[in-house]
Structures are given as C-alpha cells and as structure tokens.
Amino acid sequence: MTGLQRWPGRYTDRHGSEDVVFESDGRKLIRTTIRGVRFESDSMDDLGAVGGEPPERMFSFFDGGLCSCLLEWEVPVPVEVRGRGMRPGVLRCALRLGDPAGPGRGLDAETLTTTLLLDGHEFRNTEEQDDFERALQDIQRQLPRAARMKACIACAWSDYSPYGNGLMAGLACFRDIKDRYRRVEGKRGPGNIFDVWEDLTEYVQETWLCPEFEHRGTHEGYRGPFP
Template structure:
C-alpha cells in the first residue's frame, strides 16, 4: 500500500457545485482542493482547511471541519466471482453533512455488470455489510473490510478509516477469540500494524471466515 490514489469527485453546497479530485493513501489521509482552498483530514467528515482561514462566506465549518455540503467520490474495487476469477466493480460514495444539527448521511453504491447495489448507513462498515449481503452468493468483495486480518475496536469507530490491520501479527490475530481475555481483541490491539480504509486492499488479502477475530464474518448475515 504505497503512493496515493486519486478519486474523481464533486463538491456541492449552497454556493454551487464543482468537480474535484480526492487524494488518499488508503490509511488515514484524504486531501482535496475546493475553490482554491486545500483541505485535508483522516476521513471525509473531518476535512479541515490547510491554507489559513478561508473566507467564511465560501464554506461552512463545524469545529474546523467542512460541513453543510455534499461530497461525492468514485473508486474501483475488485470482486471475486466464483468460476470467473477477479472482476472490477465501481464504488460511488455520497456523503451529506448537515449543519448545525451535524447530521451525516452516507450512501454507498457498488456497480457491477450493469447492476447497482446501494446502501445508506452512518458508516462504511454497515454500508458494505449490506451491499455484501445483497450481492449474489457467487460474488465476494475484495477489500480491507472483507479481509481476514482486519478488525474494529470494541469502543467503536468513525464513518471510515478506523479499521485496524493485523497483517504484521497474523499468528496473534488467529488466536483472537472475543473481546476480553488473553486472546481478546483488547489484549492484542497494540499489535495492529496500522489503520486502513474499508475500501483499500493489499497483497496479503485473504477472505474473512466466520470464525476469525472479534468482529466475526463478512458480510454479517444476522443471527440464526
């Protein structure tokens, strides 16, 4: 996972709309330029201005973060189709940020072979779980959210990027059997390699199984 990915996107608020490009390292860095102002943050809902104080009439901020707008971006994601190998799907994200109530509305749409699979949730975890359940059984996502070596902290996480990768501690993570105890996620948490975005992937990807880690299988299909 080296270098930056470029995601074509669009910014819209009460002043108008313009095409933009997001840059991301797949971990905890997202950058873009809007109306000549450079923004950076760990997630799409924590983008702050880097070039001093931009004109207040041009943007709306909540505690330094960009709000009262619609952020849209597109990226590609590999999927595995049984009997056909790997295919490439497109993913469209649309995040509405409302101020002053500070409400967030994330819609994720995956497109494959002319079909659309859409989910609206507060974060990427739930949205991709829903999309994963809607996909035909023969189709599986290939991204960090679906990887055998990734997990979330029990106290929760933000709308994206809070996914811990344990690829550097596979032997330890294989023994993870819940929340607490000598092999619990809280005990082994300091051994995680880094944080990644749910839609990222590296060359050590392995499909997640039902008995792996604290958070369980992907996609989660409910209790039987």
C-alpha cells in the first residue's frame, strides 16, 4: 500500500453526525473536512483545524484538537492465510474522544475499538484500548493460527520507543538498517534499541504496508513478538 489512501468514515458529536473521508499517507499525515472545516494531524486523537480554530459552537477542542466526539473510519488490512494466500481484510475503527477533564488533566476518556472484517467473520478487540498496538495484538490473538495480519504492526522491521507511544503513528521503521536492527535485544546492554534509534527510516502508522514487509518472527527487538 503506497500513496495517499482514502478511508470512508463518520464524525459524530452533540451537534449531529455526517459522513466524511479521511486522507492519509500512512505515515504522518491524516486530513479530512468536517462541516466545511479542514482538519489535519499525524494522529486521529489530535486533529486540529487548519488555519486556526473555528467557532466553538461548531466543535469542541482541547489543546487545539477535536474532542467530545466519535470518529469512525475503515482501513484496508490484508491478512495472509496459510494455504489460501492473501485475503482482503477491512479494519473498522471507532475512536471516542471524551470531554476536557480540567486544566492539565487531558480528556476524561479516550477509547479505541477495532473490528477486523475477514471472509464474513468479525474479530474485535475484547477490551476498549487507548492505542493501536494493543488493539491489533488483541485481534491477532483471536485469528485462526494460520492467519496473520500483513501491516507494519506485524512487520519484522518495526519497533516502538522505550519512552512510550501514543494512539498511532509512533511506530518506527528500520527497513534501511535491517542487519543492525536484527541485533537489537532490548533497551540495555549490547545491541540495545538506542544504538539504532537515530538511524530509523521513518515513523509509520500501524496499519500501513510497504513492499519490504516481512512477518515478525522469533527476533523480538525491543517491543517483543507480534503478538
């Protein structure tokens, strides 16, 4: 999957609901238009209005990002099934952004629900999560043993920072230094993640996919296997 993707979606808040289309490069760009206002960010939980905030009567904001709303969208996620080849999967995502909890306290809720639609079956993360890492790990555990998602989250060359990660798009790709990344065994000692971090290729979204994808195997890197 390369180039600009278009994800069908929906936006809902106290003023109503409307169909929208999210555009993304799969790395650090997400943009959409809601009620005639252009929004853009690198993550769905931080969509800010381009050119300044519109009147608050149209939307709710916290630190410049949309809140008090529900964002829904669908992303293509292929699944490789042993003996059957590649199957077209669709990941249905729903992100509920709560109300501001007060100065310096963030939102009172932020929950992510993901459902993988595959060959007439649905696989949903069993608990509401706050990031794609855990949500997609949960779905992979539910898939039949012969089925494996084919996306950056499941790739041999991707890893997270030991300092943590947000909702999405904080997945580091090391495809340009594969030999060095293969030696990563944690965050301390010889071959630690910090030895290669400055040479990462780019940051990507968990659901992105490039031609150099390889399934994550026994090499655990810093973040461990998937799942």
